[in-house]
Amino acid sequence: MTVIFGLAAVIAFLGAIGVVLSQRTIYSAMSLVLNMVALAVLFLLLDAQFLAAVQIIVYAGAVMVLFVFIIALLSPGAEERVRPLELRLLLGGLGAVIFTLLVGRLTLNGITIGPHGRMHGELGPFAPTLVNAHGQVQTLGEQLFTTYLLPFEVTSLMLLVAAVGAVYLSRRRRVAA
Amino acid sequence: MSGLFPGFLILSAAMFSVGAAGVLVRRNPLVVFMCIELMLNSANLALITYARYTHTMAGQVFALIVIAVAASEVVVGLALITGVYRSGRHLDLDELSEMSE
Missing domain, CATH: 4.10.220 (Light-harvesting Protein)
Known part of the structure; x- marks a missing residue:
């Protein structure tokens, strides 16, 4: 369970990074497909089988085909160059790291999970x-x-x-x- | 199993912030749209995580609705982008500033 989660999480995160850092639009789209398939695996781990199927069919299928179609149709000629050490990219990365650390701190602090590893309050019927x-x-x-x-x-x-x-x-x- | 709960949430936060940084940093409207998809996906992950660990169904129902919202957003957005492209302008968000003037 933990191994599958770790693998899928790493793949999903690398896909997300690839969307932002890819030089060419089509590579961004392919990274997004990778990210979505890994997310479908995570949905399966969370007992959401239907949503995993919908994720593959609607997102990785329909939406990404639309994206790739538009990319092929427009074929943006002059690609913008993203240099890894550009100032705006560094600032964006810094903001991303800070936000993630804040949420991680809140989560690990036990605000959302009670002392026995359960939610505060009553659990639902499902x-x-x-x-x-x-x-x-x-x-x-x-x-x-x-x-x-x-x-x-x-x-x-x-x-x-x-x-x-x-x-x-x-x-x-x-x-x- | 509940040991993975923080992991799911932290992954969701990391994906969301990478997507938000991409929206701010990139100038190609197509890539910006993909980053928005990334943020919607991470919100879905958080919704389904909470649905699983609070034993409720609301999170999964609204994840389904978020997927529908994302699909229609892509349809309208890509129609806008092709419209801009057909009007002969360069696809660069910094140059598309008529609306703000």
Whole structure:
């Protein structure tokens, strides 16, 4: 368990670094795919099988194909050069390290985990063993269509708006002024 | 198993801050979009981690919604980028400053 977590975490982090530091846009995209596949493994470790599948299908599949398609279509000619010792990159890295240390300090300080390695307060009814016995996808679906029906409907509305917006933005139009 | 809880959260924070640094540092709009995806993904990791360790389902439901938000954001963003490209301008965020003037 710990070994798989360590491997997947290192791969995910290296993928994230690769997205920022790659010289060419296509390498950034490939690093992002690596990051997302490693994240899917982590989701499996967290008993979220459905979301691991969705992560692979929607992110590593659909979204990244769209990215690669646009990169191939535009083929940005003059690549910007990212030199590793550039000042803005150093400052960005410094900020990233400080934020990570702050969150790590809060987490290890036990603010989010109680003395017995458990959360403060009551645990919810969805213990992983119960959920897996009932069916993980089934439980998620039941919750999605009962308790969280309103957010689900609003999401479908948002998808409609995004589709209409994308069609509007990318249609061919006469240039006015 | 609960020993890994801080590990997941720290990885999530590290990925988020790398993505945020990338948004601030890079000037290619496509790479900036990928960094935003990175930040959304790290938020998903934190949501699912908390869902797992508090024995609740809300985190997983909202991770699903975040994935939908990210997909539609990419669709609209890439349509904008192709629009900018078609208008003949160089794809560099520092040069696309009409909105701020």
